[in-house]
Amino acid sequence: MVKKRGYHHGNLRAALVEAALSLIEEKGPTGFTLSEAAKRAGVTPAAVYRHFDGREELIAEAARQGYEIFADLLTFAWNKGDLTDLARFEAISRAYLTFARRYPGHYVAMFESGIQTSRSPELAEVAARAMGVMERAAEQLINHIPASRRPPARMFSAHIWAMSHGVVELFARNSPGNASPFAPEELLESGIGVYLRGLGLIDPDH
Missing domain, CATH: 1.10.357.10 (Tetracycline Repressor, domain 2)
Incomplete structure (x- = not known):
């Protein structure tokens, strides 16, 4: 199980992009949510908004x-x-x-x-x-x-x-x-x- 790291992720922006890329490959660009990207990066959904306004920006x-x-x-x-x-x-x-x-x-x-x-x-x-x-x-x-x-x-x-x-x-x-x-x-x-x-x-x- 991936442990959530909230706002203390060392390089959250890069991790979120990597998570998005893997989800895009699996599900296409419209087949995943920002919450899924956050989960795959190991952070809470709220943490994402420190770097991205939404899925499209990611x-x-x-x-x-x-x-x-x-x-x-x-x-x-x-x-x-x-x-x-x-x-x-x-x-x-x-x-x-x-x-x-x-x-x-x-x-x-x-x-x-x-x-x-x-x-x-x-x-x-x-x-x-x-x-x-x-x-x-x-x-x-x-x-x-x-x-x-x-x-x-x-x-x-x-x-x-x-x-x-x-x-x-x-x-x-x-x-x-x-x-x-x-x-x-x-x-x-x-x-x-x-x-x-x-x-x-x-x-x-x-």
Whole structure:
């Protein structure tokens, strides 16, 4: 039995976020109460309100932390070794799958909880940082395309973001009825390949 520790929890804020993440993974972002999160963290429900006004604020903090991790993973992928712009861009796309699998609670808090990134300046800032990594990678890659055929970097990155997100949602998160004979990585790589060939960034015979 978990002993309740009231207001004397050493790092209550972090413990509550961890509790929320585990509950999100088990029950979804709307399937648990603040009291359940408090119980799992080993504190009284009243103690929660020292840090969070309600369940949505707790989920928003989980989302903010998720975007921090997400942005770091994308940055790491972009800065990988001595790779071509194309190879580094493809690494960023694969990092999307890695994040969704490795941090499912954060992923759901970010993309499936209904929490808007505009909810707070802190959340908006870190979400913009994550998107910014992909936009900068796209901008550098499209410099290899003649100016007359060059799409806006923001549109380019949004297309790849949408494709990555779609593969995660349909095929990488055990969605019922969406079994595929192909691995999510293979689906994403081939889909991005088709897109990039259409822009002339990959040789049609490659």
